[in-house]
Amino acid sequence: MDLNAIRMFICAVQMGSLSKAAEKLQLPLSTLSRNISELEKNLRIQLLERAKTGVTPTVAGQKFYEQTYLNMEAILEAERNLHHDEQQLSGLLRITTPPSYFPAWKIIRDFQQRYPNVQIQCTASERITDFFADGVDVAFRFYRESGDRVIAKKLTEVGQILVATPAFLAKFGTPNSLEELQHFPLAGYGENGRLRLEKMFLQQNIELPTYFVSNDFQAILEYALHDCAIGFLPPYCVEQYLTLGQLVEILPNEPKYQHQMYLVYPSHKHPSTVLKAFVEFVLQA
Numbered sequence: 001m002d003l004n005a006i007r008m009f010i011c012a013v014q015m016g017s018l019s020k021a022a023e024k025l026q027l028p029l030s031t032l033s034r035n036i037s038e039l040e041k042n043l044r045i046q047l048l049e050r051a052k053t054g055v056t057p058t059v060a061g062q063k064f065y066e067q068t069y070l071n072m073e074a075i076l077e078a079e080r081n082l083h084h085d086e087q088q089l090s091g092l093l094r095i096t097t098p099p100s101y102f103p104a105w106k107i108i109r110d111f112q113q114r115y116p117n118v119q120i121q122c123t124a125s126e127r128i129t130d131f132f133a134d135g136v137d138v139a140f141r142f143y144r145e146s147g148d149r150v151i152a153k154k155l156t157e158v159g160q161i162l163v164a165t166p167a168f169l170a171k172f173g174t175p176n177s178l179e180e181l182q183h184f185p186l187a188g189y190g191e192n193g194r195l196r197l198e199k200m201f202l203q204q205n206i207e208l209p210t211y212f213v214s215n216d217f218q219a220i221l222e223y224a225l226h227d228c229a230i231g232f233l234p235p236y237c238v239e240q241y242l243t244l245g246q247l248v249e250i251l252p253n254e255p256k257y258q259h260q261m262y263l264v265y266p267s268h269k270h271p272s273t274v275l276k277a278f279v280e281f282v283l284q285a
Contacts, residue, residue, distance in 0.1 A: 048061055
């Protein structure tokens with residue numbers, strides 16, 4: 001079986017287009033198209049549905065992609081490792097993190113500084129990851145993705161605190177209980193206009209009004225810093241502003257619900273050298 005043809009097929013699935021795959025691989029479109037057609041002929045099965053808008057894998061093509069993708073990565077890594085020692089670790093690592101999860105950015109930055117020949121592609125997303133279909137190698141997630149096809153390593157716990165500016169509190173006053181928050185504008189995390197209530201509120205049957213809802217902590221922080229609302233944010237987003245006195249923590253003695261952060265990646269007997277190095281680096285950070 002032609003490994004180059006398989007590599008072209010994998011790239012076509014990831015790019016969703018033969019022309020984009022040819023451009024990425026720096027090949028003539030005719031060469032790429034001919035090789036994939038020959039691959040289908042040799043396998044005696046259609047791998048791609050071709051349309052004017054692009055290509056998508058058939059059911060058999062998706063199965064073939066999932067079975068060959070990581071094996072191809074391992075082959076390419078083995079080839080690279082013939083010419084590079086550990087200090088010259090190289091390759092592509094595709095990462096996804098929750099929006100505005102600053103601790104992951106520092107880890108990724110430190111990893112790349114240690115291994116400067118590694119290329120990083122980082123996407124901000126919270127949705128459940130299909131590692132094969134999305135072309136993702138590893139994910140930081142606030143929940144544990146389950147199944148035999150993934151490994152989830154617990155990294156840390158992250159809570160959220162209530163903060164506001166001194167100017168906001170001077171204008172609106174300071175809430176003395178969780179119940180009183182119902183009378184204040186609150187900026188919190190959520191999606192589709194619905195505030196994602198924390199257990200600290202749910203346990204007391206407190207229903208908060210949705211003043212500002214976003215799935216980006218940075219946007220919530222901006223609202224809090226501009227005296228618009230009380231922000232419900234992770235400590236890593238607000239530490240420097242608390243130290244400088246730009247924000248004040250509200251109801252600090254209330255119990256905090258902790259989110260668990262996991263590092264999630266596909267279970268595979270031959271993970272790439274770059275992925276193995278990154279997982280080890282994160283677990284030791």
